[in-house]
Amino acid sequence: xxxxxTIHRYARRHLETLGGQRLAVSSPQGRFADGxxxxxxxxxxxxxxxxxxxxxxxxxxxxLHVHLGLFGRFRTHRATVPEPSxxxxxxxxxxxxxxxxxxxxxxxxxxxxEEVTIRERLGPDPLAAGVNGDGLAQVRHNLSRRRIPIGAAxxxxxxxxxxxxxxxxxVLFLAGIHPATPANEVTPDEVRTIWELxxxxxxxxxxxxxxxxxxxxxxxxxxxxxxxxxxxxxVYKRSGEPCRRCGMAIAAGEMANRTIWWxxxxxxxxx
DNA sequence: GCTGCATGATGAA
DNA sequence: TCATCCTGCAGCA
Numbered sequence: 001x002x003x004x005x006t007i008h009r010y011a012r013r014h015l016e017t018l019g020g021q022r023l024a025v026s027s028p029q030g031r032f033a034d035g036x037x038x039x040x041x042x043x044x045x046x047x048x049x050x051x052x053x054x055x056x057x058x059x060x061x062x063x064l065h066v067h068l069g070l071f072g073r074f075r076t077h078r079a080t081v082p083e084p085s086x087x088x089x090x091x092x093x094x095x096x097x098x099x100x101x102x103x104x105x106x107x108x109x110x111x112x113x114e115e116v117t118i119r120e121r122l123g124p125d126p127l128a129a130g131v132n133g134d135g136l137a138q139v140r141h142n143l144s145r146r147r148i149p150i151g152a153a154x155x156x157x158x159x160x161x162x163x164x165x166x167x168x169x170x171v172l173f174l175a176g177i178h179p180a181t182p183a184n185e186v187t188p189d190e191v192r193t194i195w196e197l198x199x200x201x202x203x204x205x206x207x208x209x210x211x212x213x214x215x216x217x218x219x220x221x222x223x224x225x226x227x228x229x230x231x232x233x234x235v236y237k238r239s240g241e242p243c244r245r246c247g248m249a250i251a252a253g254e255m256a257n258r259t260i261w262w263x264x265x266x267x268x269x270x271x
Numbered sequence: 272g273c274t275g276c277a278t279g280a281t282g283a284a
Numbered sequence: 285t286c287a288t289c290c291t292g293c294a295g296c297a
Contacts, residue, residue, distance in 0.1 A: 002278060002279080003278050003279095005278095006278080052279075052280095067279080067280085068278095068279080068290090069279045069280065069289085069290055069291095070277060070278075070279040070280085070289095070290070070291090071277075071279085071289095071290050071291040071292070072279085072290070072291080073291080073292080085291090085292090087290090087291055087292080089290095102290090102291060102292080103290050103291040103292075104290070104291095105279065105280065105281090105289075105290055106280095106290095155279090157279090157280085164278045164279075165277090165278055165279085166278050167278080211278075236278085257279095257280095257285085257286090258278095258279090
């Protein structure tokens with residue numbers, strides 16, 4: 001379930017549970033054996049999240065870069081720790097918790113130059129602590145020079161870092177913008193709306209530990225907590241179902257190699 | 272048991 | 285635009 005909110009949540013939780021400790025690090029699967037051996041017994045000092053990337057800082061100036069990709073997943077165990085599965089790329093064992101990582105796109109030790117390269121490829125991160133109006137200006141600039149559909153642009157991490165397939169669909173619905181609208185035709189006001197919604201929704205997702213974009217009152221619930229699994233999103237994976245606002249059937253299509261959903265009535269415009 | 276799908280990204284063509 | 289890499293799990297026989 002890795003969009004930016006999940007990554008930032010992991011950074012915070014891993015620092016809380018493992019930070020400051022010397023960890024037993026290994027690679028049960030073997031594919032990160034050399035790197036794990038290098039980290040084994042070192043103290044974990046810091047965990048940074050940028051977009052969908054994680055950087056673990058260890059004593060001795062080692063940096064572990066993790067990108068979960070589509071399948072990557074962390075599991076934290078406390079009281080009883082099961083044997084790692086065959087696919088466990090990385091195991092980090094601390095005083096009170098064990099963290100297993102499986103299926104990452106990237107799990108590697110990197111140097112300062114490589115980290116700079118990664119960061120330079122990324123647009124502003126809506127969850128970055130210091131992001132202000134400057135992030136909005138950057139997104140405006142990044143969108144203004146692209147003719148691709150806004151729905152494709154939002155998945156491009158060099159435009160905004162941290163948005164994935166769920167948030168791109170949900171944010172465009174909330175903004176009332178059709179996903180096929182060319183990025184450079186989205187007005188400055190609309191970009192502001194997109195940026196602010198993205199920040200708000202990612203923050204919400206990080207806090208809740210799951211993506212909930214629906215306003216509970218619209219579905220007759222009292223709070224976000226009361227929403228059932230099927231009530232949490234407006235359009236994502238709701239092809240053919242009635243729009244929660246206008247009742248029109250949610251449409252689906254492909255954009256940037258992924259499925260996108262939208263309400264043809266609430267998100268008019270292009271097409 | 273097998274198949275297909277998934278909240279990602281890259282590199283070749 | 286396509287093929288490819290990452291893994292787990294729901295849905296089906």
